[in-house]
Amino acid sequence: MLLLDIGNTNLRWTTQAAGRLGEVRILRHGGGMTLDLLAAWEALGAPSRILVSNVGGAAVAESLRRVTRAYWGLDPEFVSTRADFGGVRIAYAEPARFGVDRWLTLIAAHAPALDDAGTAPRQPTLILDAGTAATFDLLLADGRHLGGLILPGIEMMRNSLLAGTQIPRIESEPVGDPWAQDTGTAVAAGSVQAIAALARRLLDRLTEQAGATPRLLLTGGDAQRLRSALDRPFQEIPDLVLRGLLQVAERIPLSG
Template sequence: MNLLIDIGNTNLHWARQDAAGLGPMTGVRHGGGLPLDLLAAWEALDPPRRVLVGNVGGADLGETVARVVRAYWGLEAQFAVTRRDCLGLRVAYAQPTRLGVDRWLALLGALGRGAAAALVVDVGTAATFDVLASAGQHLGGLILPGLTMMRDSLFAGTRIPPGEPEPTDEPWAADTGAAVATGSLHALAALAERLHQRLWDRLSESAGAGSAPPPALLITGGDGPRIAPLIARPLELVPELVLCGLARLASTQWRPEN
């Protein structure tokens, strides 16, 4: 059994991987530390063979996880590091390590699900959009504030009273707080549609005669289910996509120094 850990800016998710595949994902808010219920759950686990970690939550939290792994199982946690070429994925960045490891792992996860081309949208503390063309070529991506950060920055930078920032079922609102909440949801959903269409157009141009099949649209992250209903095209919600990328690494002889 392998233990796979995804440390985000706000939440920590983990799952076990065994011969049957990836198990159920469990998530907690970490607040910069490891909650007691998480420690109790890990203490009850059968000893893993390997522990792989994707960490964008900061060096201190990563070191805390590493210490717990040593104390519980006598293992060294293996922290994923973005590589230019790995398991069929080629990163577009001139400096690959500047691509967040969570984004890289999500792209590896998308390839592992058989996506020939895809737009990968991760809606968490930040909202990231990564474009994957055919044959594993990453074209680049975009980063925006996530829903909470987008709303908070607007309220902080204006004199708009926050009110009750609950979105409406309509694409507009008759209250300022609801207008901000609804607007942030539609902004991210509309960008997902726009980038997906741009990618599809590009693939069709490259295909020559006829139109290329539509690329996959994969939505992940804690707020993914909030924007998914607003996107007017086929998509897949894959909350565990980063862990899927870690699972691909764990199924190989990959090591951080490779």
């Protein structure tokens, strides 16, 4: 199978065989299929199935559909959020309003296969997906989704402030103390620390709600920029959405 995670900015893709994911490739999609992606797929054998998580919009979806039909005569299957699936029950009353990428991270987090042995007891979990937006979702050990929060991502947070001020842009990332000694770096540090501080607060509230210590799963394109700011143990899983897609593929047979 060919599995794709199309975000607002980046596209991640991999192949699956014998229940395992292959190497994950990442690129910026720009609303369409890039030349680098097309070149890589020219050398790819025809997949039996193409599953897609898409929050990147209709244009990139249509571009993907044209390419897969031309290359392999296959239509991609665009996964959509379900209220109750794989033991996960989402909090939203209208499942269509809950992003499919967020849903797939919940499915992956609740799957026993996330653990090395596949047998560890499930835990309450906070998922932090740091991308164009930073999303937080809280999941109890029994699969009940409590809900979540959404913030602007690191770059969006910085850009929104810089656009309305005369503060100069600082491209380097903050290091060391969580505070800064000049204004530009203070903006850079503030965007990181705001997300990390919210993660800490939500972990504390989830501990109270669940009566157990939750784990923190970190994913998304900006995950590495948050590592030093997080002061709680965390597990970084870059391909969490793709793992969720694999779980969906194993539970939903090929249509037709």
